Amino acid sequence: MAFDPMLQRQIMGRFATGVTVVTTRYGEQISGMTANAVMSLSLDPPLIVVSVDCKSNMHGHLTQGQCYAINVLRHDQEDLSRRFAQPGPKDFSDLKLAVAETGAPILADALAYVDCRVVEVAPAGDHDLFIGEPVAGETHDGQPLIFYSGQYAQLAPIAADS
Numbered sequence: 001m002a003f004d005p006m007l008q009r010q011i012m013g014r015f016a017t018g019v020t021v022v023t024t025r026y027g028e029q030i031s032g033m034t035a036n037a038v039m040s041l042s043l044d045p046p047l048i049v050v051s052v053d054c055k056s057n058m059h060g061h062l063t064q065g066q067c068y069a070i071n072v073l074r075h076d077q078e079d080l081s082r083r084f085a086q087p088g089p090k091d092f093s094d095l096k097l098a099v100a101e102t103g104a105p106i107l108a109d110a111l112a113y114v115d116c117r118v119v120e121v122a123p124a125g126d127h128d129l130f131i132g133e134p135v136a137g138e139t140h141d142g143q144p145l146i147f148y149s150g151q152y153a154q155l156a157p158i159a160a161d162s
């Protein structure tokens with residue numbers, strides 16, 4: 001019997017992650033999508049991966065653009081995560097943006113970014129894995145936004161006596 005997808009979601013939801021907005025540029029257009037299925041895949045050679053739902057608009061945009069930036073959100077950017085998790089065109093008009101190498105928009109207030117050129121797309125069920133070669137990136141000080149068990153959270157220091 002097939003493994004219950006709801007149970008898979010619940011189990012993997014217990015794996016706390018950061019939250020990113022993955023952005024791309026295709027022609028004159030920019031687009032973005034909230035994503036936490038991102039990973040540093042290899043250091044030698046350097047490779048990053050984002051897993052993208054084949055039914056999302058972002059899938060088509062990444063296929064056209066062949067580049068992406070992963071923008072790691074700060075603890076106070078839950079509103080951006082919610083905005084970029086809505087299907088359809090995304091509003092960038094009030095955001096401070098920068099451009100690194102590939103042309104994908106960088107969210108200037110993010111905690112970190114990595115700008116990638118797509119080097120391979122590997123099918124994975126109802127998602128495709130967009131494997132990218134990083135070409136630019138930056139980190140800043142601050143605290144990350146966390147996603148855990150379907151809810152947003154922040155890091156808390158572990159008490160000294162626990």
Ligand SMILES: Cc1cc2nc3c(=O)[nH]c(=O)nc-3n(C[C@H](O)[C@H](O)[C@H](O)COP(=O)(O)O)c2cc1C
Nearest residue numbers: 034035036037051052053056057058085086087088
């Ligand atoms: C915290 C969080 C993480 C998400 N991670 C992913 C992901 O890794 N891959 C993905 O395809 N969708 C992910 N989504 C869902 C997309 O953000 C959502 O489907 C979005 O509406 C896609 O927009 P689009 O269809 O306009 O591209 C995530 C949503 C949330 C709230």
